[in-house]
Amino acid sequence: MTTSVPEDHGTANVIDLFTGRPYSDRFNRRIIRLAPELDGLEMIYSNEANPSRFFTLKVLCWALRADGEVVGLVPWLNGITACPDLQDPLHGHWEGYYDPGIDEVFFEAPIHKVVELESAAEYYEFDCESDNDILQEIPDTIGTHAVLSGDGFKTLTLKEVLSWRLHADGAISGMLVDDDKVVNTPVLPGDECLFPAEQHADFRYFFQHHIANRIKAHDPEAMAAISQLVEP
Numbered sequence: 001m002t003t004s005v006p007e008d009h010g011t012a013n014v015i016d017l018f019t020g021r022p023y024s025d026r027f028n029r030r031i032i033r034l035a036p037e038l039d040g041l042e043m044i045y046s047n048e049a050n051p052s053r054f055f056t057l058k059v060l061c062w063a064l065r066a067d068g069e070v071v072g073l074v075p076w077l078n079g080i081t082a083c084p085d086l087q088d089p090l091h092g093h094w095e096g097y098y099d100p101g102i103d104e105v106f107f108e109a110p111i112h113k114v115v116e117l118e119s120a121a122e123y124y125e126f127d128c129e130s131d132n133d134i135l136q137e138i139p140d141t142i143g144t145h146a147v148l149s150g151d152g153f154k155t156l157t158l159k160e161v162l163s164w165r166l167h168a169d170g171a172i173s174g175m176l177v178d179d180d181k182v183v184n185t186p187v188l189p190g191d192e193c194l195f196p197a198e199q200h201a202d203f204r205y206f207f208q209h210h211i212a213n214r215i216k217a218h219d220p221e222a223m224a225a226i227s228q229l230v231e232p
Contacts, residue, residue: 031063031170031172032064034063036061036139037059037062037113037141041099042056042057042098045095047091048090056098060073060075060140060164062110062114070117071083072097074086075144075207076092097109126168130168134165135168136165137163139162139163140160140163145158145207146197146200147206149202153204158212158216160177161206162176163194174197175189176194176195177193
């Protein structure tokens with residue numbers, strides 16, 4: 001796939017102040033294609049609060065970066081993150097991928113997903129006029145919910161994420177349903193009633209369904225975890 005995006009005008013000598021890496025690295029590492037994960041593969045991670053335990057999250061999809069790397073993606077806090085990039089020692093540190101069907105841990109994207117992404121990238125060609133152009137939209141298959149709160153988490157609203165949109169600049173948006181704009185049901189990816197979660201003034205975090213269900217049930221442990229995320 002040849003995706004027309006703004007040219008990299010000599011950015012190799014420009015350093016990103018936040019990462020310390022050349023700006024061109026960020027350009028080359030942008031995501032250009034997604035493939036949903038449909039076999040229940042998971043990410044393994046650890047955190048500082050529980051150093052002797054490992055945790056898992058379902059992988060949402062696999063992503064092909066412009067430099068050819070393929071990585072798993074998971075909704076994480078208020079965005080979507082490549083599994084190997086999960087390096088925050090407080091909230092999580094990537095330890096590998098996990099196939100619960102055969103109880104196997106691995107560290108590289110499955111070859112069938114690499115082939116799928118590379119083949120699709122070669123087949124499709126996009127002529128994008130702006131960074132915000134939509135390259136692809138995939139359904140959410142892992143029950144992701146967006147947590148909305150406008151009063152410091154005294155009250156919570158949870159909305160299901162219906163789909164994820166990949167834009168020309170590599171950004172990915174979790175799409176929510178605007179109930180006031182629904183015309184056709186069921187609502188499908190690409191529907192005009194969808195809007196990015198980050199555009200909602202009360203959007204705070206993404207959670208997978210098992211956590212969202214515990215929050216809905218006011219589970220004490222889940223609510224205590226939420227309270228730790230409240231901004232001072």
